[in-house]
Amino acid sequence: MIRSPNLPDTGKANIESIHHYSLENSKISLDVLRLDKIHTIISGNKWFKLKYYLEECVTFQKKGIITLGGAYSNHLIAVAYACNLIGLSSIGIIRGEQPTTLSPTLIDIQKFGMQVEFAGREMFYNSNFVYQLKQKYSDYFFVDEGGRGVPGIRGAEEILQLAGKTEYTHIICAVGTGTMITGIINAATERQWVIGIPVLKLGQKNTVSDYILANTKSQNFVLEYDFHFGGYAKSSKELLHFINLFYFEQNIPLDFVYTGKLFFAVMKLAGSGYFPKASRILVVHSGGLQGNRSLPAGKLAFCY
Numbered sequence: 001m002i003r004s005p006n007l008p009d010t011g012k013a014n015i016e017s018i019h020h021y022s023l024e025n026s027k028i029s030l031d032v033l034r035l036d037k038i039h040t041i042i043s044g045n046k047w048f049k050l051k052y053y054l055e056e057c058v059t060f061q062k063k064g065i066i067t068l069g070g071a072y073s074n075h076l077i078a079v080a081y082a083c084n085l086i087g088l089s090s091i092g093i094i095r096g097e098q099p100t101t102l103s104p105t106l107i108d109i110q111k112f113g114m115q116v117e118f119a120g121r122e123m124f125y126n127s128n129f130v131y132q133l134k135q136k137y138s139d140y141f142f143v144d145e146g147g148r149g150v151p152g153i154r155g156a157e158e159i160l161q162l163a164g165k166t167e168y169t170h171i172i173c174a175v176g177t178g179t180m181i182t183g184i185i186n187a188a189t190e191r192q193w194v195i196g197i198p199v200l201k202l203g204q205k206n207t208v209s210d211y212i213l214a215n216t217k218s219q220n221f222v223l224e225y226d227f228h229f230g231g232y233a234k235s236s237k238e239l240l241h242f243i244n245l246f247y248f249e250q251n252i253p254l255d256f257v258y259t260g261k262l263f264f265a266v267m268k269l270a271g272s273g274y275f276p277k278a279s280r281i282l283v284v285h286s287g288g289l290q291g292n293r294s295l296p297a298g299k300l301a302f303c304y
C-alpha cells in the first residue's frame with residue numbers, strides 16, 4: 001500500500017444534510033458526501049481513481065506515470081502532486097497547443113515536478129497517439145485520461161464505504177468518463193438506484209454508457225442527460241447564479257464543470273417530483289474546485 005503523511009485522508013469526508021423547502025413536502029432527505037474535503041489538491045474522486053494506478057506503478061517498478069488531460073484538469077494536478085509525494089516522476093500530455101500564458105493548473109503541475117508536453121487536438125485524439133506515447137515512454141506507467149480504466153473503477157468502488165450506515169435509496173454523482181459511477185454502481189446494493197449526471201453533451205447512445213455497461217453487472221442505474229449546459233466545461237449565467245446561491249444557502253462550494261451541474265440537476269429533479277416520497281438521497285460531492293480557476297475573476301462568491 002502507498003503511504004505518505006500528505007496523501008488524502010478519506011476520514012475527512014463527512015456527510016452533510018441539505019435542507020431546502022422543495023424537499024420538505026415530499027419528506028425527501030438529501031445528504032452530501034463531501035469528498036472535496038479529503039485533500040486540497042488531490043481532490044475528491046481523483047484520489048480513489050488514482051490509488052491503484054500508483055500501486056501498480058510502484059509494483060511494476062516504473063519511473064513514474066504518464067497521463068493526459070486538459071489545461072485545467074483535476075486529474076493531472078492530482079497525478080502530479082501524488083507522484084511528487086511518493087517519489088515518482090510524472091509526465092502530463094496537455095490537450096491543445098501551448099498557450100502564451102499558462103493556466104494556474106499548468107503552472108502548479110510543473111511546480112509539482114510534472115514534465116509537460118502539448119499535443120494539438122488532432123494529434124491528441126488520433127487513435128495512434130496513445131500507442132506512440134506508450135512506445136516512447138515505455139519506462140513510464142500509462143494512465144488513461146481522467147483515470148479511466150479498471151484500476152480506476154476498483155478505487156471508486158471504495159467511495160461508498162464512507163457513506164455511513166444510512167440506507168440510501170438513491171445515489172447521485174457527476175459523470176465524465178464514467179469511471180466513478182461504475183465503481184459506485186458496483187458497490188451499491190440491489191435496492192439502491194444510482195443516477196449519473198453527464199457533464200458532457202451525449203446522445204442517448206454513447207461511449208460513456210457503453211463503458212459503464214461493459215464494466216458493471218448491475219443495471220440499477222440511469223443517466224440523466226439534460227444538465228450538461230452546452231457541453232464539457234461550458235457554463236452559463238444560470239449555472240453560476242445557482243452555484244453562488246447554493247453556497248450562500250448551504251455553505252457548500254461547487255465547481256462549475258462537474259458538481260455545479262450535478263447539484264443543479266439534483267435540486268431540479270427533487271423539485272419536480274422525480275424522486276418518490278421519503279427517498280433518502282446521497283449526492284457525491286466529487287471535489288474539483290480548482291477547476292473554477294478557469295472562470296474570470298469575480299464570477300463566484302467564494303474563493304477556491
Ligand SMILES: *Cc1c(COP(=O)(O)O)cnc(C)c1O
Binds near residue numbers: 045175178255258
Ligand atoms: C473527474 C471528475 C468527475 C468525473 O469522474 P469520472 O470518473 O470521469 O466520470 C466528477 N467530478 C469531479 C469533481 C471530477 O474532477
